[in-house]
Amino acid sequence: MNFSSKLLENAVTEFSRLPGVGQKTALRLVLHLLNQDKADVERFGAAITKLRNEIQHCSVCHNISDSQVCEICASHKRDKGLICVVEDTRDVMAIENTSQYNGVYHVLGGLISPMDGIGPADLSVDSLVERVKTGEVREVLFALSATMEGDTTIFYLHKRLKDQPITITTIARGISFGGELEYVDEITLGRSIATRVPYEGTLSR
Amino acid sequence: MNFSSKLLENAVTEFSRLPGVGQKTALRLVLHLLNQDKADVERFGAAITKLRNEIQHCSVCHNISDSQVCEICASHKRDKGLICVVEDTRDVMAIENTSQYNGVYHVLGGLISPMDGIGPADLSVDSLVERVKTGEVREVLFALSATMEGDTTIFYLHKRLKDQPITITTIARGISFGGELEYVDEITLGRSIATRVPYEGTLSR
Known part of the structure; x- marks a missing residue:
């Protein structure tokens, strides 16, 4: 990409290092931050640096x-x-x-x-x-x-x-609550039959 | 969400203010940053703050x-x-x-x-x-x-x-280069017929 500003390019490069963030998304996020108040952006930067430095x-x-x-x-x-x-x-x-x-x-x-x-x-x-x-x-x-x-x-x-x-x-394995039987994969369904549990008048929800 | 740390919660809140970033994505990004070197995270925070403060x-x-x-x-x-x-x-x-x-x-x-x-x-x-x-x-x-x-x-x-x-x-409007005619919307196609241009032996690519 052809950036008109080194500062912009740096910020976009940093953002695009994040997982799942490409250059276009990074640019969109950076331009969004540019439109925010200076104090808000300052707080954003500080929250991240503080987290990394002070977390235990x-x-x-x-x-x-x-x-x-x-x-x-x-x-x-x-x-x-x-x-x-x-x-x-x-x-x-x-x-x-x-x-x-x-x-x-x-x-x-x-x-x-x-x-x-x-x-x-x-x-x-x-x-x-x-x-x-x-x-x-x-x-x-x-x-x-x-x-x-x-x-x-x-x-x-x-x-x-x-x-x-x-x-x-x-933790127990089996079909999810709300899961429709026809969409459950074969392994989960097969195992949930093999490991069936006694029914005691109510299902623990 | 139930955060075990105020620092983490702050960073996630700041990230989830970005457009298209929900709380789950924000958490994923913040945890990724937590696994990076301190210097890298410092640079990330600084690039953003510097951009906002120095851009003209x-x-x-x-x-x-x-x-x-x-x-x-x-x-x-x-x-x-x-x-x-x-x-x-x-x-x-x-x-x-x-x-x-x-x-x-x-x-x-x-x-x-x-x-x-x-x-x-x-x-x-x-x-x-x-x-x-x-x-x-x-x-x-x-x-x-x-x-x-x-x-x-x-x-x-x-x-x-x-x-x-x-x-x-x-700028000219019409069908895109590489565009297949059957998938072009009616308005674009209709207009591109109405505003047809003389063919001069070659298409400007």
Whole structure:
């Protein structure tokens, strides 16, 4: 592209480094910012720099946090005997949004993926084993994506944890609530028949 | 959404103010930035703030510029007798990318749109008339979108300029190069038949 201004070109180049943002989108975003008040743009730039410079990871669960120990780990209302193992912060947010979970988390920071060169050493696995070994933990719940990488990670973590006196669980798999049967893929449908559960007069919604 | 960190929430809120960026996309972009080096994020923030604080508009053509007069207006190689009137900077860039134009520009900063409350007073119309009145200008070429707003703006500007001793032109309308006839809309096709041009042994590509 033929920019009339070096400043503009720099800003567009920076924006187009973001995932899913091409040069045309970057230009549209930058021109939008140019039309905003100086104070607003200043705040935008500052929010990002501040985030990167001041953010911490919780020393217990490795979740993104403003303080050394995150709000969830610091809360007395949370059940410290139940640890939910997730891939990243987004999963913590998704589960928190359900309001169905009262335990604590452990953020792995990724999934085991030999294709991408990510092994157990790149993830916060050892600290999970340490947490379990303290003896305070009753149950570890795996809430990982139902993909090859997720399954591999569960398999590995199970191997590391199976000698500990805890219950190991995973979130239920099956058809989604509201899912129409004819559109469900064969594997999910087949498995949900094989792993059918007793009907007790009501479906837990 | 349920953020575990105020810093994260602030950054996501700022990002989701951008056009076409929802909360989920904003979160994805912010988490991407969190994984980058501090220096890179610093540069990202600085590029935007610097752009907003230091950018100028060319005092001649109102295009975005790093200096008081933009590179195009300052160039001795450009034909100052031909002014191309466009809506905004993106149009200047699009035309510059064709390498087919050697005149100068005049950036209106928008189009007349009573629906959005944009009248001639909100656009750089008076300065265009002033430029034409200097007597250096031979031709004014309108390169505006083929929409209601573009047509209204051309109509208004023509009224303001028609007493000046200049040629007033607009970019050609018709079917696109590479366009298949059966997919062209009726209005474009009908008009391109009505405004047919003599064939001179070759099509100007």
